[in-house]
Amino acid sequence: MAGLSEKPQALGIDQESAEANKNSSSNKKSVHNRLLEKDKEEGGQGGDMSPSAGSSIKRSGSRPQLDVSKAEIQGNVEEKYPTILLPNQSDDLSHLALDIGGSLIKLVYFSRHEDQSTDDKRKRSVKERLGLSNGNRRSFPILGGRLHFVKFETRKINECLDFINSKQLHRGGAESPYADGATDGNAIIKATGGGAYKYTDLFKERLGVSLDKEDEMDCLVAGANFLLKAIRHEAFTHMEGQKEFVQIDPNDLFPYLLVNIGSGVSMIKVDGDGKFERVSGTNVGGGTYWGLGRLLTKCKSFDELLELSQKGDNRTIDMLVGDIYGGLDYSKIGLSASTIASSFGKTISEKKELEDYRPEDISLSLLRMISYNIGQISYLNALRFGLKRIFFGGFFIRGHAYTMDTISFAVQFWSKGEAQAMFLRHEGFLGALGAFMSYEKHGLDDLMVHQLVERFPMGAPYTGGKIHGPPLGDLNEKISWMEKFLRKGTEITAPVPMTPAAGTTGLGGFDVPLSRGSSLRSDASALNVGVLHLVPTLDVFPLLEDPKTYEPNTIDLADPSELEYWFTILSEHLPDLVDKAVASEGRTDDAKRRGDAFARAFSAHLARLMEEPAAYGKLGLANLLEMREECLREFQFVDAYRSIKQRENEASLAVLPDLLMEIDSMDEETRLLTLIEGVLAANIFDWGSRACVDLYHKGTIIEIYRMSRNKMQRPWRVDDFDLFKERMLGTGDKKKPPHKRALLFVDNSGADIVLGMLPLARELLRRGTEVVLVANSLPALNDVTAMELPDIVAEAAKHCDTLRRAAEAGGLLVDAMINSSRSSKGKSSSVPLMVVENGCGSPCIDLRQVSSELAAAAKDADLIILEGMGRALHTNLNARFKCDALKLAMVKNQRLAEKLLKGNIYDCICKYEPAS
Numbered sequence: 001m002a003g004l005s006e007k008p009q010a011l012g013i014d015q016e017s018a019e020a021n022k023n024s025s026s027n028k029k030s031v032h033n034r035l036l037e038k039d040k041e042e043g044g045q046g047g048d049m050s051p052s053a054g055s056s057i058k059r060s061g062s063r064p065q066l067d068v069s070k071a072e073i074q075g076n077v078e079e080k081y082p083t084i085l086l087p088n089q090s091d092d093l094s095h096l097a098l099d100i101g102g103s104l105i106k107l108v109y110f111s112r113h114e115d116q117s118t119d120d121k122r123k124r125s126v127k128e129r130l131g132l133s134n135g136n137r138r139s140f141p142i143l144g145g146r147l148h149f150v151k152f153e154t155r156k157i158n159e160c161l162d163f164i165n166s167k168q169l170h171r172g173g174a175e176s177p178y179a180d181g182a183t184d185g186n187a188i189i190k191a192t193g194g195g196a197y198k199y200t201d202l203f204k205e206r207l208g209v210s211l212d213k214e215d216e217m218d219c220l221v222a223g224a225n226f227l228l229k230a231i232r233h234e235a236f237t238h239m240e241g242q243k244e245f246v247q248i249d250p251n252d253l254f255p256y257l258l259v260n261i262g263s264g265v266s267m268i269k270v271d272g273d274g275k276f277e278r279v280s281g282t283n284v285g286g287g288t289y290w291g292l293g294r295l296l297t298k299c300k301s302f303d304e305l306l307e308l309s310q311k312g313d314n315r316t317i318d319m320l321v322g323d324i325y326g327g328l329d330y331s332k333i334g335l336s337a338s339t340i341a342s343s344f345g346k347t348i349s350e351k352k353e354l355e356d357y358r359p360e361d362i363s364l365s366l367l368r369m370i371s372y373n374i375g376q377i378s379y380l381n382a383l384r385f386g387l388k389r390i391f392f393g394g395f396f397i398r399g400h401a402y403t404m405d406t407i408s409f410a411v412q413f414w415s416k417g418e419a420q421a422m423f424l425r426h427e428g429f430l431g432a433l434g435a436f437m438s439y440e441k442h443g444l445d446d447l448m449v450h451q452l453v454e455r456f457p458m459g460a461p462y463t464g465g466k467i468h469g470p471p472l473g474d475l476n477e478k479i480s481w482m483e484k485f486l487r488k489g490t491e492i493t494a495p496v497p498m499t500p501a502a503g504t505t506g507l508g509g510f511d512v513p514l515s516r517g518s519s520l521r522s523d524a525s526a527l528n529v530g531v532l533h534l535v536p537t538l539d540v541f542p543l544l545e546d547p548k549t550y551e552p553n554t555i556d557l558a559d560p561s562e563l564e565y566w567f568t569i570l571s572e573h574l575p576d577l578v579d580k581a582v583a584s585e586g587r588t589d590d591a592k593r594r595g596d597a598f599a600r601a602f603s604a605h606l607a608r609l610m611e612e613p614a615a616y617g618k619l620g621l622a623n624l625l626e627m628r629e630e631c632l633r634e635f636q637f638v639d640a641y642r643s644i645k646q647r648e649n650e651a652s653l654a655v656l657p658d659l660l661m662e663i664d665s666m667d668e669e670t671r672l673l674t675l676i677e678g679v680l681a682a683n684i685f686d687w688g689s690r691a692c693v694d695l696y697h698k699g700t701i702i703e704i705y706r707m708s709r710n711k712m713q714r715p716w717r718v719d720d721f722d723l724f725k726e727r728m729l730g731t732g733d734k735k736k737p738p739h740k741r742a743l744l745f746v747d748n749s750g751a752d753i754v755l756g757m758l759p760l761a762r763e764l765l766r767r768g769t770e771v772v773l774v775a776n777s778l779p780a781l782n783d784v785t786a787m788e789l790p791d792i793v794a795e796a797a798k799h800c801d802t803l804r805r806a807a808e809a810g811g812l813l814v815d816a817m818i819n820s821s822r823s824s825k826g827k828s829s830s831v832p833l834m835v836v837e838n839g840c841g842s843p844c845i846d847l848r849q850v851s852s853e854l855a856a857a858a859k860d861a862d863l864i865i866l867e868g869m870g871r872a873l874h875t876n877l878n879a880r881f882k883c884d885a886l887k888l889a890m891v892k893n894q895r896l897a898e899k900l901l902k903g904n905i906y907d908c909i910c911k912y913e914p915a916s
């Protein structure tokens with residue numbers, strides 16, 4: 001059994017050092033002694049955590065700042081991507097589209113990314129190496145941007161107009177030159193829904209804009225088709241409280257029935273893009289529930305009415321089969337006693353007035369009546385046209401579990417399981433999205449699933465009104481809003497609307513809803529729809545064996561105990577993370593305030609997801625870890641571990657020469673094993689693991705590294721080293737040619753990259769394999785980023801000719817070459833060492849969405865090395881590739897080790913899978 005597992009809680013260095021000597025080979029001993037000496041000179045770990053004075057790091061937004069705004073069509077990338085046009089011109093006003101319905105106004109608007117272009121030396125050289133040269137210079141019309149979804153009540157249309165005005169959406173957004181008040185008078189906004197006709201004059205008067213009317217049905221269908229094709233987790237089933245996302249194959253989408261439940265209901269048979277027919281509808285819809293409900297219960301808002309239903313018992317209102325049959329089932333025709341025979345039927349036979357009925361019961365009866373009715377008519381229409389799939393949209397649904405269950409039950413019951421009811425996460429925004437898509441040249445249709453990333457920032461206003469006040473202008477306002485939000489804290493962490501009773505009553509439908517909490521989640525905190533980032537530079541990793549079946553996450557958070565465990569881990573880590581984040585910004589008052597807001601925001605997300613794990617789409621551990629990083633960025637913490645990373649890089653670089661010397665004295669076989677051991681051992685430097693962070697208080701970086709290496713005992717928990725060795729060194733006389741190009745997905749800064757992955761890269765280079773270091777585009781914990789790597793490599797190259805020549809060949813030492821007296825003027829004979837960014841800012845990696853740079857680098861690669869827990873365990877442990885793949889990680893969590901590998905914390909994984 002490998003390693004440190006015997007005493008996970010007692011890894012104090014003093015205790016271990018005796019054993020260290022016992023376990024280590026003589027070679028190792030001398031390395032360690034030297035390392036230790038160096039470390040003493042360093043003064044070891046600890047010290048000031050604040051950023052070094054004068055260090056300037058550009059504040060940036062989130063993942064999509066992969067330089068999208070200055071993207072270029074380069075080389076043959078042009079063939080692959082059709083031109084994608086989105087409005088980038090400040091005089092192009094297609095930033096906003098509206099759907100003005102009888103009850104609600106829906107807005108979809110587009111915002112551009114800030115110009116984040118950093119044409120750094122790394123990017124330039126990578127482009128040259130990978131044939132992504134700037135030669136074919138032609139700008140994309142703006143590619144990247146974000147789509148926002150907002151709604152208002154139609155009866156409060158002035159709030160909507162104020163919102164548009166304050167954000168200057170009718171003039172192309174606040175950044176537009178027209179935004180300062182110089183009215184052009186010709187602005188045109190696409191609008192659909194009846195209100196596009198009804199409020200034409202109001203929009204002209206208040207905003208000076210003309211509404212360009214688009215057909216409502218066209219828009220609904222265009223919106224639905226887009227969502228179903230482009231958003232991975234858009235459609236889901238909802239049965240008996242269970243929400244399950246449905247993977248829709250874009251090539252097998254049609255035909256389907258679209259049922260939009262707004263004020264009224266439309267039923268549309270959809271056969272293709274723009275090919276549809278409105279086959280039916282009903283006037284008994286969302287408006288009926290809200291209107292009749294308001295009259296009968298005196299509720300002031302739709303949500304109040306819906307919330308009432310959760311405490312209702314419809315048996316006091318509805319006439320059941322049992323009421324008619326003296327408590328018996330009417331089994332001959334398959335009706336149970338509890339089946340509703342007649343909605344509201346009981347109210348005729350009793351001498352009661354409206355006041356004698358509980359509003360809760362009335363609301364529930366009404367909700368059931370309308371939902372069943374719609375479900376039934378939908379089924380009949382599906383039957384009429386032989387359609388198996390019915391998608392329900394419209395805001396009547398409002399993500400309400402009971403409503404969805406009732407509709408699903410009706411469809412299931414009447415179709416005897418033949419037809420399937422599905423719901424859409426963007427439920428009520430179909431029309432508005434369709435109107436947005438009706439702008440010419442928006443290019444949305446051309447975007448593919450992997451080019452869209454959904455994010456869930458805090459405080460995106462959903463409705464106007466008292467809770468939010470005016471739209472949030474800047475971060476400061478957002479923080480203030482967060483502070484207020486917390487005072488209304490029950491709303492943000494309110495329990496899920498409800499889960500229906502465990503079973504049905506047989507044939508007739510559900511029993512009274514079983515409410516897990518009496519309050520309905522407020523509209524404001526129902527953050528089920530995020531902001532949609534459009535990132536055309538993302539690509540599917542070409543070496544995935546089967547992208548269709550690829551699932552990045554190893555751990556299934558659908559398991560409630562798993563979910564609870566990881567939520568606890570993340571919550572417990574929060575104070576320390578906030579501390580690091582605030583320290584990284586010099587502990588200013590501003591940083592403290594932002595730190596506080598970040599903690600609140602992230603906790604709110606966790607609370608929300610704990611209640612409804614599928615609220616933001618299918619939830620995996622990778623999503624949670626990425627959300628944490630995104631949330632930090634939202635509150636402008638650019639790089640919380642910056643100074644820690646710097647310190648660990650320096651300490652490790654100082655001992656690198658000794659390590660290299662030691663390695664070079666070994667024979668080939670020992671060397672390869674030592675290098676792999678080195679990677680595994682150095683992966684212990686992980687500031688995301690609680691156990692490891694506790695360790696760091698017990699010793700210096702080098703002491704811990706030394707101890708970790710001494711504990712490397714084979715066989716590892718997963719140990720395919722011999723197989724890997726055979727591929728690398730061959731057996732006997734049988735030698736295999738070296739790999740042509742290796743992609744090394746690197747993980748942490750400090751020892752991990754410097755003493756682990758770089759020496760391994762060097763070995764590959766020596767053997768004639770090109771090496772591409774694949775690193776994060778944006779910081780995540782203490783992971784090394786692609787921006788940071790060239791400097792680290794340059795520093796390492798000072799001590800190593802192999803690295804220097806390879807880095808030169810890979811164009812990594814652009815500056816260093818000018819300064820270095822050692823650099824040779826002549827042409828380098830070395831294979832290149834390159835760096836590419838992976839396209840993400842998370843400790844994990846979803847290989848369905850990587851940078852185009854990485855996708856290009858993958859073309860010639862025949863070996864992938866994935867390193868670290870995030871990239872090789874939490875994600876991708878089970879991923880299959882078209883080429884040889886080596887997965888290396890130290891397991892730094894006891895529970896994961898037990899569950900996944902039946903092992904212990906600090907066990908190691910060396911999983912080698914040759915190309916099949």
Ligand SMILES: Nc1ncnc2c1ncn2[C@@H]1O[C@H](COP(=O)(O)OP(=O)(O)O)[C@@H](O)[C@H]1O
Pocket residue numbers: 100101102103104105153193261262263264285286287288289290302303393394395396397398428523
């Ligand atoms: N906050 C809300 N205010 C009013 N109605 C709401 C609200 N949330 C959900 N609804 C329901 O959604 C229906 C409107 O759905 P929607 O798809 O926007 O249709 P429309 O375009 O006809 O306004 C309302 O009739 C009501 O049943």
Ligand SMILES: CC(C)(COP(=O)(O)O)[C@@H](O)C(=O)NCCC(=O)O
Pocket residue numbers: 569625683685686687688689690691747748781843867868869870871874892893894
């Ligand atoms: C966030 C991480 C995936 C980073 O690990 P790495 O990829 O750096 O090896 C890992 O630290 C982790 O899973 N941490 C949470 C578990 C814990 O604290 O035990």
Ligand SMILES: [Mn+2]
Pocket residue numbers: 686747748781782783843868870
């Ligand atoms: Mn990491």
